[in-house]
Structure formats: C-alpha cells, structure tokens
Amino acid sequence: MIVVTGATGNVGRALVTRLVADGRAVRALTRAPETAGLPDKAEVVRFRPDDPAPLFTGATKLFLYVQGAGGRLPELLDAARTAGVRHVVLLSSGIVQEGADETHPIHVMHATAERQIRDSGLAWTFLRPNAFATNALQWAPQIRVGDTVRGVFAGMLTAPIHEDDIAAVAERALLDDGHEGAVHRLTGPAATTNTDQIAAIGQAVGRELTFVEVAPEEAAPLFPGTPPAFLQGLLKTFAATVGVPPEITTTVEEITGSPARTFGQWATDHAADFRP
Template sequence: MTILVTGARGRVSAAVLRELVQRGESVRAAGREPAAAGLPDGVQSVRLALADPDGFAAALDGVRKVFLYAEPTGIDAFLDAARGAGVEHVVLLSSLAAGEPDPESNAIGAFHVAAEQALIASGLAWTILRPGSFATNTLLWAPSIREAGVVPSAFPNTHNSPIHEQDIATVAVQSLLDAAHHGAVHALTGPESLTEHEMVDLLAEAVGRPIRIQQATPEEELARLTPFAGPEVAKVLVDYRAGYDGVPAEVHDGVREVTGRPALPFARWAADHAADFR
C-alpha cells in the first residue's frame, strides 16, 4: 500500500513524509516541484497539480491513502480519479476557519469549506484536520529579525494559539494509519494563547539576542501581507488580528486526543527554528 502526500514542499507535508518513512510506510511525494522538496531517501516523487488532470494517473497508481492539502480548484476531478484508482481514505488539511459560525463570509473559511464539502461528498472515507494559526506563519518575521532585530506589528497584543507543524503531521499520520479516525474532524491548536509580544519574547530567547516590536499601522500590515497571501486573504488576516487584539485565542486539545500527548509549545517551535531567525 502506498500513501500519497501532496504539497510535498510544504513544512507540514515534509513532516508527514518523514514520520511515515520512520514508521516504515511506502510513500509517494506529490507537488508542482516535488524534486525540490529535499525528500527523504527512498521516497518516490511525482508532479501533481489538482488543476491538471493529466498528472492524476501517475500520482494515484497503487495508492490507497492520501494526505491532501485543501485546494478547491480541481478537487472534484481529483477525488473522482482517486476513487477510480482504488483510494480508500483521504486526510484533508483544512482550517479552523471552516468551523466558524459563518465560514463562507471570508476568503479563508470559504476556501476550506469548499474543499471539505467536496471530500465529504466524494464517497471516500475521510478525516478532516482543522488547525488554527501555524507557528510557521512567524517565519514572515524572519527577514526583519535577521536584518534589524525587529518585528513590525500593528497588533502586538493580538492573540494566537500557534501550532507546531510536527503536531499537525503526527495527527495526520495517526489519522492515515488508524481507521478509528474515519469520519472525524480534528480541531488542532497549540497548547496556549499567546500575544505577539509574548511570541517575540520567546523567539528572542531562542535566538539569543533582543528582538523588539516595531509599531505599524493596519494599512502597513495589509501591504506587507498582500504579496504573500493575496488581497482577499490578507484582509481576512488583518481583520482577524484586529478582532483578537487583547482577546485570548481559542485553544483545542485535539493533539492530545489523537496522540496521547500535549501539543508542543511555541517555545519548542522557536527553539527548533531558531536558525531561521539568525
């Protein structure tokens, strides 16, 4: 049995691939440029884009389980091809935004709801992972930290409960390998709500030098995020941060419920990634 892992260049998928290999599973890495992902030894790679059905047959040959990044464009055709190829179970990387009261009112929620609905309607066994804020989002701060020891922020007192990518990966692997997770929706966050001030302090401790917040305006924040996320998603992110300014973020215990251990704290993530900020 082969497990297909999409989004091979992403940090979550890279962690999923490593853990599956460590567990002795046969895996295939897929993405637009999978060979550039620095894959573990022995991992097959194949080019796959959901918008290009020509790559489906090679990607799905012999595959019985799939770890799938949410991408509404082309997902229906991909899931049809997966079912025809004999795939039995798909674990979808979605977002907590899909579980909000009115998820389709913003670009992030609508995007992930569309992917979830397509999977649920596909006839395949499914598991949905809904992580909150990724700790890796703070890598956007890395250039300004390396260059000047500062983090520009319009909302230094906004809260997040950032989750380590390894926790998402471990939950994904457990979900792929244990049929008890079929039909489950796992809400995942880090173990604590932290302000951006607190996150910056933990990064400074991990890096071993001072880092300070540089006050920015919401307009500057929007301009900084737009090149990475696009205008619609950037606006959602800025609005979210404004809404959680001084308001603790929700914390879910999904990592413990699936893995039997607590979620890794942001301090651990900062230590694991300190080199990215030096």
C-alpha cells in the same frame, strides 16, 4: 501506499518524514521533484493536475492540502477514488466552524474543499488547525537584519501549533482506525501574543527583539503578494483576536499521546531560520 500532496510544505514535509521513518510506502507529490529534498525512501513524483490518474496507482490513502490540488480538487478526488483510494485526510482550517464568517476567503476555500470531499464518496477526516506557529516565519527577514520587528496587532492572541504536531495527528488519522468521519480541531497548548512570540524567538536566537505595532491601513507592504481582498479578510480575523482568549484543545495529546509543543519549543526548533 499513502499519497501526500503539498509534500514540500511545512506539514506535508513533516508528514512524509514521519511516514518514511515508520516504514510506510509514501508517494510525495510536488511540482518540483528535483529540488524537493525529501527523504530518500519517499517516492517523489511530479504533481500534474491535468493528468491525475497515474498519481494514485496502488494507493489507498491520501493526505490532501487544498492549495496543493492545483484548483482541480473534484478531478483529483475522482481520479483517487477510481484508482482505489478509500480515505482522504484533509488539512482544513480552524476558521471552518459554526458561526464563522462564511464570506471569509479562507473559510470559502476550506469549506468548499470539505463539501467536495464529502460528496466524493471517499471516507474522510478533517484536520482544522487554528494558528500555525510557522506563521511567525513572516518575521524572519526582519529578524535576520535587525532587532526590531514591525507587524500588526501586538496584542492579538493565538495558540500557535507546531507543524510537526499537525503531521503527527495526520499520521495517526491515516494509520489508525476510528478517524473516518471525524473533525479534529488542533491548537497549540497556550495563548501567546505577537509580542510574546517575538520574545520567544529572541530567546531562541540569543537576542533581545522588539515588536513595533503597525496600523492595519499601513500593513500591505508587510504582506507582499497577498491579494487586497484576502489581506482585508486576514486583518479582520487578526483584529478579532486582540484581547480575546483563543480556543485551546487537547486533541494533539489525545490522538498522539504526546502534548502539543509550545511556541517556545517551535522557536528553538526553527532558530536557524531567523539567523543571518
């Protein structure tokens, strides 16, 4: 049995779908099973961080999404180990690397999780993706109602990765030998700017879209609900990518046998998300 936390998130949902298709026993944890919409053959269970022990009965492996741990990761890991889980695959972040700003909120969150997992006694694999292609969904509300997209840093360079490519690597890390103790850095296959991404989405939906750059100090309305300190960390990270070629790895292909998909492919896969 493989337990998947964050099962209704972009990566978790793709992973559950893959594992079920491969005939694996999957227990998908979510706070709202009644609206999860996961494959019928998945065992969909309500996530109860205050009573984690029953979540892991009969399980041997765990896919972990930090935000899906309910802020109680040590207790969750202890319950998993006690129940018989032996290997955890963590969806970490590419920001965790040598020379990184260790005060950045995203770094703090994921580096702390990695440390707690190392200390848990469980075998582990860390997936450290850089930019997610799904970050482009932040523009969907604007694209549904018009052809102009307002955002920060038109020239920021990233190599966005398709969520299903992350899920494909997670699947292999859970099922194949040789991934224990490994750190896999994951990216898409090519650098794109925000302007490039808007153009690719426009092509996918059959419209000509324009990206209009907004000054960072005016960006708060574009990130509703984001705490100010967290937003400042994000903007600092974004600013540092302008004109700087991003890290590009071939890890997806090396592990799965298939090359990472381009942002254009992702946009085609998600065209319906951008249509009215």
